[in-house]
Amino acid sequence: MQLLFRCIRPECKVNQFDDEGNSLEDHGEHPKVLGPRGERRWLFNTDCLSDPSSDELDIVEGEWDPIALTDALGLLAIGVPGAKRWKPSRTVWRRLVRDFRVVRFWKDPDEAGDELFKQIKNDVPHLRLIETQWDVNKTLQREGAGALVEAMGL
Incomplete structure (x- = not known):
């Protein structure tokens, strides 16, 4: 079990939006989700x-996002704890996911999402890319x- 915390620093503009409803949230060099110091982050769900x-x-x-997919559509969904986290744990994680007949990756629409897709695609050749204008949770909202x-094309 992991204990996680969401960054709520005022300077990160959490829960602040522009006139069009776009988030102004920016965490700079630190992640928006944190855990206890020294604890290793693992796949979620x-x-x-x-x-x-x-x-x-x-x-x-x-x-x-996996919570949103499971709650809204009843899908079996896991979350990689950050775009840079797949590679260090890839040997174990690819074994966990490669035997599913269908594996879909819901890419966040940013550079980190592009990179994470490439990393997972190298380990799961039958990975199917799903793209939306926003991340899963924001698209749902x-x-x-x-x-x-x-x-998903359904």
């Missing part, structure tokens, strides 16, 4: 990896579950 109800798996960056289903 790994319990679903042993769920026999589906041979499909969804991978996202972070902890909030702004456009509803139908937009996620549409992004």
